[in-house]
Amino acid sequence: MSLRLFKKTSIFDKKYKNxxxxxxxxxxxxxxHQMGDFQEGREQCDLEWALSYFWxxxxxxxxxxxxxxxxxxxxxxxxxxxNDMEDDEFYKNISVLCPIQQITIKQIKELKKQLVPSxxxxxxxxxxxxxxxxxxxxxxxxxxxxxxxxNGMSYxxxxxxxxxxxxxxxxxxxxSIFGIDFDSYSYGYKEDFKSIIKMNNEKELLxxxxxxxxxxxxxxxxxxxxxxxxxxxxxxxxxxNGTLTIGDPQNYPDVVEIMIQxxxxxxxxKMPSAHRYNVLKKSPKPTNxxxxxxxxxxxxxxxxxxxxxxxxxxxxxxxxxxxxxxxxISKEDLELGxxxxxxxxxxxxxxxxxKYKTNIQLTILGFIKNKSFPRFMAIGESNIIVxxxxxxxxxxxxxxxxxxxxxxxxxxxxxxxxxxxxxxxxIMIAPSIENEFExxxxxxLPFAEDCRxxxxxxxxxxxxxxxxxxxxxxxxxxxxxxxxxxMDLSNTVSDTYxxxxxxxxxxxxxxxxxxxxxxxxxHNAIYPxxxxxxxxxxxxxxxxxxxxxxxxxxxxxxxxxxxCSNEEIYSSNTTIN
Numbered sequence: 001m002s003l004r005l006f007k008k009t010s011i012f013d014k015k016y017k018n019x020x021x022x023x024x025x026x027x028x029x030x031x032x033h034q035m036g037d038f039q040e041g042r043e044q045c046d047l048e049w050a051l052s053y054f055w056x057x058x059x060x061x062x063x064x065x066x067x068x069x070x071x072x073x074x075x076x077x078x079x080x081x082x083n084d085m086e087d088d089e090f091y092k093n094i095s096v097l098c099p100i101q102q103i104t105i106k107q108i109k110e111l112k113k114q115l116v117p118s119x120x121x122x123x124x125x126x127x128x129x130x131x132x133x134x135x136x137x138x139x140x141x142x143x144x145x146x147x148x149x150x151n152g153m154s155y156x157x158x159x160x161x162x163x164x165x166x167x168x169x170x171x172x173x174x175x176s177i178f179g180i181d182f183d184s185y186s187y188g189y190k191e192d193f194k195s196i197i198k199m200n201n202e203k204e205l206l207x208x209x210x211x212x213x214x215x216x217x218x219x220x221x222x223x224x225x226x227x228x229x230x231x232x233x234x235x236x237x238x239x240x241n242g243t244l245t246i247g248d249p250q251n252y253p254d255v256v257e258i259m260i261q262x263x264x265x266x267x268x269x270k271m272p273s274a275h276r277y278n279v280l281k282k283s284p285k286p287t288n289x290x291x292x293x294x295x296x297x298x299x300x301x302x303x304x305x306x307x308x309x310x311x312x313x314x315x316x317x318x319x320x321x322x323x324x325x326x327x328x329i330s331k332e333d334l335e336l337g338x339x340x341x342x343x344x345x346x347x348x349x350x351x352x353x354x355k356y357k358t359n360i361q362l363t364i365l366g367f368i369k370n371k372s373f374p375r376f377m378a379i380g381e382s383n384i385i386v387x388x389x390x391x392x393x394x395x396x397x398x399x400x401x402x403x404x405x406x407x408x409x410x411x412x413x414x415x416x417x418x419x420x421x422x423x424x425x426x427i428m429i430a431p432s433i434e435n436e437f438e439x440x441x442x443x444x445l446p447f448a449e450d451c452r453x454x455x456x457x458x459x460x461x462x463x464x465x466x467x468x469x470x471x472x473x474x475x476x477x478x479x480x481x482x483x484x485x486x487m488d489l490s491n492t493v494s495d496t497y498x499x500x501x502x503x504x505x506x507x508x509x510x511x512x513x514x515x516x517x518x519x520x521x522x523h524n525a526i527y528p529x530x531x532x533x534x535x536x537x538x539x540x541x542x543x544x545x546x547x548x549x550x551x552x553x554x555x556x557x558x559x560x561x562x563x564c565s566n567e568e569i570y571s572s573n574t575t576i577n
Contacts, residue, residue, distance in 0.1 A: 027071070412429040
């Protein structure tokens with residue numbers, strides 16, 4: 001590495017703008033000749049193996065849809081030289097393959113052609129990566145990431161590495177160094193018969209990462225980390241700003257009011273939606289919409305076909321039958337209405353009666369014991385309630401309420417109105433303290449009209465008995481109790497993927513349909529001619545009973561099967577890969 005100092009910037013500079021939501025990630029990838037070698041018995045060369053991590057990160061960034069997430073790609077040890085410092089002899093064989101921008105399918109196609117091993121082992125790209133970030137971000141406050149991928153098998157210049165590391169630290173760049181077959185004592189991996197050059201490079205890169213508080217890891221550890229699904233980071237947006245009231249301020253003077261804010265806790269993840277497109281052989285005439293789609297409208301399956309996709313626009317025509325023929329009418333002539341028997345009641349007549357006069361409020365109506373709350377009533381999406389920012393009295397008051405509810409083991413029944421004249425909703429509020437974070441968890445409750453109270457005959461009326469074995473319902477209950485106990489997920493039986501504690505955290509339970517569709521879309525975009533890989537084991541872990549737990553209760557299952565006269569159900573040939 002050779003030193004190039006950049007203009008110093010201070011986080012306290014008044015010119016610094018708040019752009020913390022913007023993120024820049026620059027990948028610096030070793031494309032040297034030795035990256036084409038096959039090591040450690042792998043069927044892929046070093047570069048192909050390392051690029052599986054790169055493509056996974058790129059795919060997750062495309063799927064996130066964030067317009068403030070930018071990516072740049074630099075290749076070093078390339079046959080050509082293409083960078084802003086190419087006149088300097090130190091920066092030969094380094095190419096900026098993709099300037100910092102929002103990545104699209106078009107850039108993916110170009111990168112696939114460029115990310116191949118070269119015929120040289122000369123070049124060092126960290127400085128170019130730092131320069132690229134510095135010029136793009138300027139004095140603006142970005143989240144800046146630099147990821148170096150190399151096998152460290154050729155000579156690298158570390159003469160100014162310490163000064164560069166301090167420069168990286170000063171610029172607040174999060175640097176990650178991922179080495180192919182680098183030793184990882186925390187992961188339990190060590191490469192045998194390492195060359196002296198690679199040993200020295202590994203040592204110096206580790207020192208470099210430590211100085212700038214960066215990340216240093218072996219590529220095998222990074223590749224295996226891909227076995228966990230990516231979660232989209234969601235920026236918290238307040239859904240409600242107001243007061244939490246305990247009491248009736250209209251009838252009683254003594255009430256408790258706490259300034260609070262309400263944020264979403266769980267929301268239903270939606271499947272990516274498909275759209276209908278028309279395939280054109282010629283490029284459509286430029287419009288505001290087609291200009292936005294210009295970079296993503298080409299055929300991803302066949303680069304030799306010049307096909308363009310134009311989104312279908314839908315229109316509606318309204319017609320009525322008059323004198324035996326159809327007459328077209330305009331949308332403005334239509335009116336909404338409700339069917340009442342054979343009569344149409346226009347909404348304009350009853351629109352005023354539909355309004356329910358309410359004010360914005362969140363009022364606690366009373367408290368109930370935790371055990372008396374019917375579990376089936378917890379429906380819908382949950383929110384959290386926290387004290388208003390910079391309001392110390394609210395923090396103290398809400399904290400007292402949370403601790404009081406926990407000590408008395410109670411829940412709160414409340415009414416919430418988020419907009420003026422909006423119908424009120426009934427919610428159940430539960431206290432929560434997790435990792436010293438205090439909040440109230442809110443769940444919507446069903447009204448009487450929402451409930452389906454079907455009644456079924458009691459199981460006690462049917463005494464299940466088997467004449468041949470002279471068994472009774474008590475025998476079955478006893479066996480079932482043992483079966484349930486042995487299938488307890490908190491048992492100390494070791495499991496391949498999930499630890500025995502915190503088994504039902506949401507991060508362990510995945511929506512396979514969403515994951516599989518996202519996997520199919522990204523795989524088809526990057527590898528259109530290869531077979532779709534199987535689902536990762538962790539994704540489908542809770543789709544089947546634990547094999548280790550099933551082995552412990554084989555005896556109970558067999559006896560229950562005989563006593564209950566169970567018949568084997570043959571499943572279809574459909575399997576989840």
